[in-house]
Amino acid sequence: MTPARSSSAAGVYGLGSDIIRNLRKDFRVEFRSRFALNIAVSFAAIVTIAMSLTAGGAPFPAAVQSILLWTVIFFSAMNGLSHIFVREEDQATALFLRVSVTTDSIFISKSIFNQVFMMILLIVITPLFVFFLQVNVIHIAFFILSVAAGGIAIAAATTILAAMVAKAGGKGSLFTIISFPVLLPILWVSINSTTGALRQTAPSYDNPVFLLAFSGFISVISFLLFRSVWLED
Amino acid sequence: MRLINILVLSAALAVIAAPVFHSAATDTKCACAFAAADQAQEAKVEPAPAExxxxxxxxxxxxxxxxxxxxxxxxxxxxxxxxxxxxxxxxxxxxxx
Amino acid sequence: MSIKTIALKSVYILMPATILLAFLWAPPAAILGDSSRIMYFHVPLAWVSILAFIVSGILSVAYLADKKGRFHGLVETSYNSAVIGFVFTILTVITGSIWAKISWGVFWNWDPRETSIVIVLIIYIAYFSLQGALAGNENRGRIGSSYLVIAMITLPFFAFLVPRIYPSLHPDPIINKDRTVHLDAAMLTTLLVAILSFSLLYAYILFLMKRITTLKKRIGDYHAAD
The missing domain is CATH 1.20.5 (Single alpha-helices involved in coiled-coils or other helix-helix interfaces)
Structure with missing residues (x-):
């Protein structure tokens, strides 16, 4: 394995400053071109408008609305979330990153980046969707909580999968295929949760809690496994 | 070749995903009703194959x-x-x- | 011949014995009739699918934990196990749908166990896609194993989720009460023999694949030495 620079000498402070440096670089690179974000957001907008247009303004039942919402979110996320690692391999900066920065700080900074990316995506998609598909949100706070929890879980689960896909050359829809089994429970619970927010009856907080617990769990597992995906012999 | 594989697989996944999502969002009650209907249907069928x-x-x-x-x-x-x-x-x- | 070889090769005798027992000796179930005999193939196939999946996952974890490389061929065996498991899973789905068509009237209805076997199938498909895309990569084994571990740890969540959402039509222990079919001694014996012989078949194919992998590796070394 490549001897990565140990952060233990500098302690937590070193890890923290590494993370901040990585994040600053990632955001600067991303927002210089806004490539991934543009594609994901335009995709979401096109799909939402297409659905609204073809439905001809007829409102869907609550269950269908939340299925469509999560389908749009899922595929938009699949368009953008792998970009953070695929870019490093494409621009051949991965090797440099591997040697110069500790593995742990890379994983933490990339997952923070993905979380922020996902949040931006949700902030754009959800109002657009609510606006165009005449979604009647009854429990607004719960709706926002469910969407946010689902987004956090999706971003947490896909970070390490993005690293794997980048290693495989970032080929087309491979990311979608390998993410699907891992994201299935998340989508399932999220759909249930948002459907609850669209109904009159008081929603149960089990679903968002499950989503947050799941994202914490999968983040920890990914953190442990990231070393064997990222480092090379 | 590989790309075609991936395309076919994603199409299959989409087909599989749709009913899963659909049944996920419908209530437990609906699923129960479905099962009950199923069982009722079965009950009707049951006497037919006299063993x-x-x-x-x-x-x-x-x-x-x-x-x-x-x-x-x-x-x-x-x-x-x-x-x-x-x-x-x-x-x-x-x-x- | 070692004991292992004898045990593995006994599948040649046990499997025909299973077929004869299943069709001739075991009595037909009360309501399901003769169609219930598919149970002696469906249940062992499902058992082996899950067994292969678990073996594959455990070997992946062992491979990732084994940093010094003390054990040989863990990834290869894990991959081979997944290949066998994939075939058995497809067979489970096929036999299951036939049985469902006969006893419930439909081929498919997203029953919890059907859902979980489909999820296992999707995980296998995703794993093979990833392995295919990683061909030629030196880290293929490690990335593939990590993926399998991540995909596997989501399964317990399904076990937690699925029963809350769907009621099961599947026989609860093996055949449920309200269908008033209980396994009598002959049926149970047949089922156990069937499970044993299918597990042996799995082990036999796995060891055969392991021997082929070893041969491949040695031929590779042989050419590298030239």
């Missing part, structure tokens, strides 16, 4: 058993030949050192 093992059904049984046995013997033959070839190769490797 009297006639000569005809036992002929079918033997036929099915014959097919299954033939499939197994085909598979067994294949496995056996494979085993022998691998063993021969292993011997060869051992002799060459």
């Amino acid at each position: 009297t093992p006639t000569a005809d059904s036992s002929v079918v049984l033997y036929r099915v058993m014959g097919v299954v046995l033939i499939v197994w013997f085909g598979l067994a033959f294949f496995l056996f030949m494979l085993d022998r070839r691998v063993a021969a190769l292993e011997n060869e490797m051992r002799q060459r050192g």
Whole structure:
């Protein structure tokens, strides 16, 4: 394995400053071109408008609305979330990153980046969707909580999968295929949760809690496994 | 070739995903109703196959058993030949050192 | 011949014995009739699918934990196990749908166990896609194993989720009460023999694949030495 620079000498402070440096670089690179974000957001907008247009303004039942919402979110996320690692391999900066920065700080900074990316995506998609598909949100706070929890879980689960896909050359829809089994429970619970927010009856907080617990769990597992995906012999 | 594989797989995934998502969002009540309807339907069907093992059904049984046995013997033959070839190769490797 | 070889090769005798027992000796179930005999193939196939999946996952974890490389061929065996498991899973789905068509009237209805077997199938498909895309990569084994571990740890969540959402039509222990079919001694014996012989078949194919992998590796070394 490549001897990565140990952060233990500098302690937590070193890890923290590494993370901040990585994040600053990632955001600067991303927002210089806004490539991934543009594609994901335009995709979401096109799909939402297409659905609204073809439905001809007829409102869907609550269950269908939340299925469509999560389908749009899922595929938009699949368009953008792998970009953070695929870019490093494409621009051949991965090797440099591997040697110069500790593995742990890379994983933490990339997952923070993905979380922020996902949040931006949700902030754009959800109002657009609510606006165009005449979604009647009854429990607004719960709706926002469910969407946010689902987004956090999706971003947490896909970070390490993005690293794997980048290693495989970032080929087309491979990311979608390998993410699907891992994201299935998340989508399932999220759909249930948002459907609850669209109904009159008081929603149960089990679903968002499950989503947050799941994202914490999968983040920890990914953190442990990231070393064997990222480092090379 | 590989790209085509991936495309086909994603199409399959989409097909599988749709009903899963659909049933995920429908209530437990709906699913229960579905199951209940199913069971009701079954209850209707139940008396039909009166289980009297006639000569005809036992002929079918033997036929099915014959097919299954033939499939197994085909598979067994294949496995056996494979085993022998691998063993021969292993011997060869051992002799060459 | 070692004991292992004898045990593995006994599948040649046990499997025909299973077929004969299943069709001739075991009595037909009360309501399901002769169609219930598919149970002696469906249940062992499902058992082996899950067994292969678990073996594959455990070997992946062992491979990732084994940093010094003390054990040989863990990834290869894990991959081989997944290949066998994939075939058995497809067979489970096929036999299951036939049985469902006969006893419930439909081929498919997203029953919890059907859902979980489909999820296992999707995980296998995703794993093979990833492995295919990683061909030629030196880290293929490690990335593939990590993926399998991540995909596997989501399964317990399904076990937690699925029963809350769907009621099961599947026989609860093996055949449920309200269908008033209980396994009598002959049926149970047949089922156990069937499970044993299918597990042996799995082990036999797995060891055969392992021997082929070893041969391949040695031929590779042989050419590298030239």
